[in-house]
Amino acid sequence: YIHIINKADMAASKGLKILVGCKRVIDYAVKVRVKPDRSGVVTEGVKHSMNPFDEIAVEEAVRMKEKKLAGEAVAISVGPPQSQETLRTALAMGIDRAIHVEIPLAQLEKLQPIHVSKLLAKVCESEKPDLVILGKQAIDDDCNQTGQMLAALLDWPQATFASKIEPSQDSKQLRVTREVDGGMETIDVSVPAVVTSDLRLNEPRYATLPNIMKAKKKPLAKMSPDQLGVDLQPRQEVISVEDPPVRKAGAKVESVEDLVGKLREKGLVK
Amino acid sequence: MLSSSRAALVAAAAKLPRLVTRYGYCTTAAGERQQQKPLSPKITTHPTRNDRAKDPRWKDIDMTRAVDEADVVIVGGGPAGLSAACRLAQLNAEKGTEMRIVVLEKASSVGAHIMSGACLDPKGLVELFPDWQERGAPLHTPVTGDKFYMLTEKRAIPLPLLPGMPMHNHGNYIVRLGNVVAWLGEQAESLGVEVYPGVAAAEVLYTEDGSAVKGVATNDVGIAKDGSPKDSFERGMEFHCKQLIIAEGTHGHLAKHLINRYDLRAGREPQTYGIGFKELWELSEDRWRPGYVEHGVGWPLDSGTYGGYFIYHLNEGSPLAAVGFVVGLDYSNPYLSPFREFQQFKHHPHVAAALTGGKRIGYGARALNEGGVQSLPKLTFPGGCLVGCTAGMINVPKVKGTHNAMKSGSLAAEAVHEAIGSGEIEPATYEEALRNSWVYKELHSVRNIRPSFHLLNGRLGMFGGMAYTGAVWYFTRGREPWTFSHGGTDHEKLLPAKDCKPKDYPKPDNVLSFDLLSSVALTSTNHDHDQPPHLTLYDDSVPGQVNLSVYDGPEQRFCPAGVYEYVELDDGSKRLQINAQNCIHCKTCDIKDPTQNINWVTPQGGEGPAYNGM
Numbered sequence: 068y069i070h071i072i073n074k075a076d077m078a079a080s081k082g083l084k085i086l087v088g089c090k091r092v093i094d095y096a097v098k099v100r101v102k103p104d105r106s107g108v109v110t111e112g113v114k115h116s117m118n119p120f121d122e123i124a125v126e127e128a129v130r131m132k133e134k135k136l137a138g139e140a141v142a143i144s145v146g147p148p149q150s151q152e153t154l155r156t157a158l159a160m161g162i163d164r165a166i167h168v169e170i171p172l173a174q175l176e177k178l179q180p181i182h183v184s185k186l187l188a189k190v191c192e193s194e195k196p197d198l199v200i201l202g203k204q205a206i207d208d209d210c211n212q213t214g215q216m217l218a219a220l221l222d223w224p225q226a227t228f229a230s231k232i233e234p235s236q237d238s239k240q241l242r243v244t245r246e247v248d249g250g251m252e253t254i255d256v257s258v259p260a261v262v263t264s265d266l267r268l269n270e271p272r273y274a275t276l277p278n279i280m281k282a283k284k285k286p287l288a289k290m291s292p293d294q295l296g297v298d299l300q301p302r303q304e305v306i307s308v309e310d311p312p313v314r315k316a317g318a319k320v321e322s323v324e325d326l327v328g329k330l331r332e333k334g335l336v337k
Numbered sequence: 338m339l340s341s342s343r344a345a346l347v348a349a350a351a352k353l354p355r356l357v358t359r360y361g362y363c364t365t366a367a368g369e370r371q372q373q374k375p376l377s378p379k380i381t382t383h384p385t386r387n388d389r390a391k392d393p394r395w396k397d398i399d400m401t402r403a404v405d406e407a408d409v410v411i412v413g414g415g416p417a418g419l420s421a422a423c424r425l426a427q428l429n430a431e432k433g434t435e436m437r438i439v440v441l442e443k444a445s446s447v448g449a450h451i452m453s454g455a456c457l458d459p460k461g462l463v464e465l466f467p468d469w470q471e472r473g474a475p476l477h478t479p480v481t482g483d484k485f486y487m488l489t490e491k492r493a494i495p496l497p498l499l500p501g502m503p504m505h506n507h508g509n510y511i512v513r514l515g516n517v518v519a520w521l522g523e524q525a526e527s528l529g530v531e532v533y534p535g536v537a538a539a540e541v542l543y544t545e546d547g548s549a550v551k552g553v554a555t556n557d558v559g560i561a562k563d564g565s566p567k568d569s570f571e572r573g574m575e576f577h578c579k580q581l582i583i584a585e586g587t588h589g590h591l592a593k594h595l596i597n598r599y600d601l602r603a604g605r606e607p608q609t610y611g612i613g614f615k616e617l618w619e620l621s622e623d624r625w626r627p628g629y630v631e632h633g634v635g636w637p638l639d640s641g642t643y644g645g646y647f648i649y650h651l652n653e654g655s656p657l658a659a660v661g662f663v664v665g666l667d668y669s670n671p672y673l674s675p676f677r678e679f680q681q682f683k684h685h686p687h688v689a690a691a692l693t694g695g696k697r698i699g700y701g702a703r704a705l706n707e708g709g710v711q712s713l714p715k716l717t718f719p720g721g722c723l724v725g726c727t728a729g730m731i732n733v734p735k736v737k738g739t740h741n742a743m744k745s746g747s748l749a750a751e752a753v754h755e756a757i758g759s760g761e762i763e764p765a766t767y768e769e770a771l772r773n774s775w776v777y778k779e780l781h782s783v784r785n786i787r788p789s790f791h792l793l794n795g796r797l798g799m800f801g802g803m804a805y806t807g808a809v810w811y812f813t814r815g816r817e818p819w820t821f822s823h824g825g826t827d828h829e830k831l832l833p834a835k836d837c838k839p840k841d842y843p844k845p846d847n848v849l850s851f852d853l854l855s856s857v858a859l860t861s862t863n864h865d866h867d868q869p870p871h872l873t874l875y876d877d878s879v880p881g882q883v884n885l886s887v888y889d890g891p892e893q894r895f896c897p898a899g900v901y902e903y904v905e906l907d908d909g910s911k912r913l914q915i916n917a918q919n920c921i922h923c924k925t926c927d928i929k930d931p932t933q934n935i936n937w938v939t940p941q942g943g944e945g946p947a948y949n950g951m
Contacts (some may be wrong), residue, residue, distance in 0.1 A: 094445075096863030100698060103619070103655075112516070114445060114861060114947035269516055272569045273558040273941075276536050277403045 419726025
């Protein structure tokens with residue numbers, strides 16, 4: 068679809084509308100355990116929190132609001148009923164309202180980035196944001212796909228691994244600095260666009276109690292994948308999930324001759 | 338009952354330029370309270386020990402706090418705190434009164450800091466919720482079998498468990514207490530209580546004239562490790578309330594502060610403690626006996642060290658068992674490592690038989706109170722009261738305290754409700770109600786069992802205790818007219834290293850026994866690294882001067898999470914390094930530090946261990 072915004076002066080307009088994605092994942096400090104049947108990892112009773120990169124995305128949206136670059140920030144989460152807690156944290160950080168796309172438990176384990184990006188694309192059709200900020204990847208699957216797929220589905224420009232977002236020189240676009248293998252790359256993207264956050268974009272604020280209490284009054288809308296008309300048929304099948312191999316003990320050698328001898332034994336040195 | 342070595346040490350400490358008193362305040366030999374000279378590099382950067390009003394880095398920071406009002410604030414969302422909350426809500430419904438009840442819990446979710454065996458006596462729960470079964474309380478494992486053993490190095494000698502003995506468990510349930518507490522939290526919320534996990538109560542607030550408690554303040558966030566404000570700095574908020582209920586569990590930090598301030602231990606004995614370890618094991622199916630409860634004493638602890646073990650086989654669908662070990666913190670040898678005693682214990686043939694083929698999936702530790710009635714402080718103060726383990730209500734021979742904690746919470750709720758109705762500042766009827774309840778009767782009856790361990794100056798140790806239980810207690814059930822004393826605080830009982838022999842512990846085999854750091858990893862504990870360590874020292878120079886030189890740094894051994902390390906500096910001297918991130922909030926260091934120099938305060942809310950149904 069075509070989305071026209073006032074490109075004259077971003078600061079003068081009522082500001083960008085931002086949609087931020089948050090995913091509820093197992094907390095990064097938890098010692099993860101593989102289920103005995105090797106079909107996945109244990110999640111029952113395990114501490115969960117907002118994906119750290121999504122916290123950074125939420126923080127960026129709130130900062131853009133504070134800088135008057137953005138007018139409204141909406142958080143969205145695709146997940147089980149407990150994802151509401153994740154959205155409440157986003158609201159406590161300064162997001163205006165939240166959308167929860169609730170996934171029934173039976174389909175939760177088979178949910179993949181392709182489904183999430185389709186759901187987000189559908190929501191973008193009705194919400195019409197100027198900017199979508201997602202975490203660059205979730206720490207449970209490490210896929211790093213949702214942002215890119217979403218941009219492709221919407222036919223929007225994408226700026227991934229952002230470490231800085233600011234208005235471009237002429238204020239008509241966004242200037243995004245990206246962290247790439249060779250260093251940093253700065254690009255200008257026109258809005259609407261999809262940006263994914265990297266670690267150094269910002270340091271997220273704490274969701275403190277007064278804000279948590281205020282957030283209880285902010286609107287949280289619920290939607291289902293059926294309402295959005297998205298088919299959650301899995302495209303992949305997980306064969307097994309296993310622990311990383313146990314590191315084998317090394318051996319200490321007493322001298323250089325010893326070392327060479329051992330290397331010869333293993334056929335690594337002639 | 339001070340040993341002569343301890344007396345000599347006190348005399349020697351008097352010669353030091355700084356005398357660290359029992360409560361840890363720093364005084365000069367002349368008795369003046371003195372601000373410590375900054376030690377470089379500084380260990381303690383926490384604002385509780387560094388006045389921000391005098392710190393130039395805080396000059397332009399707005400320190401005002403948001404204020405909210407509630408009728409009752411409860412610090413701690415454990416069995417005692419949540420029982421108090423639920424009972425208050427029930428009373429309001431019964432009597433048509435309205436109250437705002439707020440529970441503040443420092444763990445990220447209700448139940449995440451709960452660490453217990455646990456073999457639950459359902460008495461307390463039944464009184465609070467007679468319909469607990471319909472409500473879905475997770476009590477899935479009734480006790481089906483009960484055994485008690487005395488372990489020697491090679492053998493396990495079964496001892497008779499007669500009905501009426503405190504260790505007899507018929508009618509009780511093996512539970513994962515963290516899950517029961519999470520359920521209690523849901524009940525509280527459904528009754529209209531506001532429960533806020535992830536929020537730590539950091540400071541007690543007083544009325545203008547300082548006489549009464551008026552509320553609490555939650556923790557500040559966004560302070561850097563060096564004590565300076567970060568961009569994300571935000572002040573905590575204040576809750577002003579009519580009554581404050583402290584339910585922090587054993588040796589709570591606000592409880593410690595209030596007990597000192599209102600001298601609640603006057604005329605009573607100090608509290609004594611143990612450290613409890615627990616691991617969750619997935620057993621090999623053929624060794625799993627759902628509902629089976631086993632307790633025992635003996636190897637590897639020597640007869641002079643109090644302690645024991647438990648193994649509880651759960652019945653919740655998978656072959657899980659809770660394996661635990663308690664070491665009394667009145668031990669005297671600074672070379673003793675409670676953690677390593679526990680790891681060694683699992684190698685006993687009798688225990689190894691149960692665990693072989695199994696996999697350890699959880700680990701945790703927590704201090705527990707052992708003082709019983711002798712050590713109960715005065716329970717009320719102007720503006721509030723203490724409930725549960727924070728006051729100290731564990732029935733030590735029975736190894737159970739949850740039922741007492743829940744009952745005390747309910748009784749406190751009734752007293753608090755009454756006090757608010759009548760405008761009384763102190764909920765004074767609570768203490769009397771507790772003394773007239775089954776909690777007190779039970780604790781009074783077993784009051785002499787734990788201290789009987791010290792009979793004949795401790796020479797008989799565990800044998801003395803067991804002999805007393807069998808020969809005297811079984812017949813008198815506590816009606817004997819005498820009450821044994823605990824003989825002083827746990828930290829006073831530690832002997833200087835030169836008077837003790839180092840202990841040789843076997844290396845962990847990574848099948849039955851494990852090293853400390855991989856155990857700590859299983860607690861999933863975490864703290865924001867860029868914050869002042871919450872293990873604060875009254876005096877940064879004492880660890881090197883006293884703890885290390887006199888006691889060989891016992892904190893390296895009694896901390897179950899590897900927080901304390903003495904690292905060697907370039908000039909060959911050793912310096913205490915505090916790895917605050919590892920802390921699992923057990924409070925053992927605050928209890929056992931021989932110089933009482935360590936003061937545990939709460940870190941930011943939401944931090945600490947993430948136990949899963951422990």
